Amino acid sequence: MTTNNTFVAFARDGNLEGIKHLVSEGVDPDTTNVAGASAIELASQNGHGEIVSFLLSQGASPDPTTTTKPHSSALIYASTNGDLEIVQQLILHGANVNLIDDAYEQTALIWACAYGKSAEVVKTLLDAGADASIKDVNGNTALVLSEYFGFDEITSILLQNSSQ
Numbered sequence: 001m002t003t004n005n006t007f008v009a010f011a012r013d014g015n016l017e018g019i020k021h022l023v024s025e026g027v028d029p030d031t032t033n034v035a036g037a038s039a040i041e042l043a044s045q046n047g048h049g050e051i052v053s054f055l056l057s058q059g060a061s062p063d064p065t066t067t068t069k070p071h072s073s074a075l076i077y078a079s080t081n082g083d084l085e086i087v088q089q090l091i092l093h094g095a096n097v098n099l100i101d102d103a104y105e106q107t108a109l110i111w112a113c114a115y116g117k118s119a120e121v122v123k124t125l126l127d128a129g130a131d132a133s134i135k136d137v138n139g140n141t142a143l144v145l146s147e148y149f150g151f152d153e154i155t156s157i158l159l160q161n162s163s164q
Contacts, residue, residue, distance in 0.1 A: 004031045011039035011055070014048045019055070029060035036071070038064065044074035049085050052078075062095035072101050079108035079125060082117025087124055097130040105137040113142035113158065116151035126161050 007027050010018035019039065023029060032038045040060045043051035052074065056062065064073055075095040078086035087108075091097065098107055106114075109130040112121050122142075126132065132142050143162070146154040 002034075003027060005033045007031050008033035008037060008039045008042055011048065011051050012042035012046055014043075014046065014051065016048075016051050016054060019051055023054075023058055029055045029058040030065045032065075038074070040074045041072065041077060044083070044086050044090070045077035045081070047081060047083055047086070049083070049089070052086050052089055056089060056093045062090040062093045063099060071103055073099050073108070075099065075108045076101055076106075076111050079112040079121050080115050080117070082112070082115070082121050084118055084120050084124065087121050091124065091128045097125055097128045098134065100134070105135075107131070107134050107142075109142045110134065110136055110140070110145060113146040113151065113154055114149065116146065116149055116154055119151075119153045119157055122154050122157050126157070132158055132161060 003022065007019065007022045008031065030038060040052055040055045043055065062074055075087065075090045075097065078090060100107055107130065109122065109125045109132060112125060135141055143155065143158045146158060
């Protein structure tokens, strides 16, 4: 396994000591594996907040660093999972709250509203400037999806936000 793949696998698996060792050996915190996934994305996807925090402290970008439209992002993963701590860290470090993925053309807010795991994540995204009017590839907004899946508290937050 190449160093890049090992580095990203360490992030995915929650191996903070392995991450720290490879960074001390000169591995770029924005390194991606052969599939194009970054360490911060996979740490966020798997709820490894300490690794996300460490990577950000080492200068990792909170957003994908490729020039192509991203399949996803650390913020999308954390928002989908309802991981408020990671969402807050990423936003604090400048994550683009309106970044659109290339699969469904959804933002972190749309994903958070479709999965309904955390009303606090939805509030945090909105407070950080997430645009609730963005539509996905099927023409759905965050509100449409939260209503469809019956997430009443999230729907209420979105409605309150739209009336302001």
